[in-house]
Amino acid sequence: RKExxxxxxxxxxxxxxxxxxxxxxxxxxxxxxxxxxxDCRKEPKLLMSVYSSGNEDGRFTAxxxxxxxxxxxxxxxxxxxxxxxxxxVVNMHSGGGADGLTFGKGTHLxxxx
Amino acid sequence: EAGVTQxxxxxxxxxxxxxxxxxxxxxxxxxxxxxxxxxxxxIKFLLHFVKESKQDESGMPNNRFLAERTGGTYSxxxxxxxxxxxxxxxxxxxxxxxxxxxxxxxxGPGTRLTVL
Numbered sequence: 001r002k003e004x005x006x007x008x009x010x011x012x013x014x015x016x017x018x019x020x021x022x023x024x025x026x027x028x029x030x031x032x033x034x035x036x037x038x039d040c041r042k043e044p045k046l047l048m049s050v051y052s053s054g055n056e057d058g059r060f061t062a063x064x065x066x067x068x069x070x071x072x073x074x075x076x077x078x079x080x081x082x083x084x085x086x087x088x089v090v091n092m093h094s095g096g097g098a099d100g101l102t103f104g105k106g107t108h109l110x111x112x113x
Numbered sequence: 114e115a116g117v118t119q120x121x122x123x124x125x126x127x128x129x130x131x132x133x134x135x136x137x138x139x140x141x142x143x144x145x146x147x148x149x150x151x152x153x154x155x156i157k158f159l160l161h162f163v164k165e166s167k168q169d170e171s172g173m174p175n176n177r178f179l180a181e182r183t184g185g186t187y188s189x190x191x192x193x194x195x196x197x198x199x200x201x202x203x204x205x206x207x208x209x210x211x212x213x214x215x216x217x218x219x220x221g222p223g224t225r226l227t228v229l
Contacts, residue, residue: 004155032216043204043220044156087156099208100146100158100169101218 003027004104006088011109017078021107023088024070030102032091033064035073037084038106044087047073075109083111115139117221119205125227131193134224138187138207144168145188146208146218147180151201162188195228202226 006023013019025033033050048055050062050071061074071088088104118137126132138145147159159178160170164185173180177196182188192199202225206218 002155043222045220046217049217099144099161099216100172101148101156102158103148103156105155 002104003102004088004090006086006104006107008105009108011107012112013078013109014112015078015080018074018076019078019109020072020074021086021088021109022070022072023104023107024068025088025090025102026069027090027092027102028066028069030069030090030092033062033071034089034091034101035060035062035071036087036089036103038087039084044089044103047086078111080111080113083109085109117205117207117219119203119221119224121224122222123225123227125229126195127229128197129194131191132195132226134190134192134203134205134226136188136190136205136221138205139209139219142207142209142219143185144208144210144218145182146206147188147190148204148206148220149201150204151198156204159190192226195226197228200226200228 004025035047036044037047038044048057050064054063059076063072085106085108087106090102120135143164145162148156150156158172161168162182165182179191202223204223205221208218
């Protein structure tokens, strides 16, 4: 079983629509959760951290369900510029100060005009 | 402020040759990470430096890979000898602190390595 699983898509969504992604993680000891965005042939960039209580940043809302070990990202009023790959990322912060991130393969989103 | 930089952006080498990748973290960032994405797979953690010390190298695939960070500034990742399966994109990231929750890691543009 993969440590972080995502639906690879692609999700083809009309401009202005709402789209939601989920991901699941296998290690219940994971402590920090993130959504990163990656454009084609570019580096990953942090979109938002995911807090236990859920959090919102403009058109983006992230939720964490620790009991079910899944993380979600909701994008409202989608824009053409939202087209990208969205990476679900966890950090287990395992002992000894280990701080490497664990990535999902990403969900590819295409916003259509 | 300059971001994380990596050199070269692309490298094409033959199997058996040696390649050295370089990463310059954001100034003042003590934490430096190496990651790799091979085709069709997710980005995988390789190792983590705190200043010049290796904090975690659990992701290093084998002893053909050697990472250094002398002086605690830039880092190099050497692959010797390179094999076909080493092809992929090698990302470097840096962060100001480590171990705390929601500490952002900033990624460089990556080095695309092709081994023929």
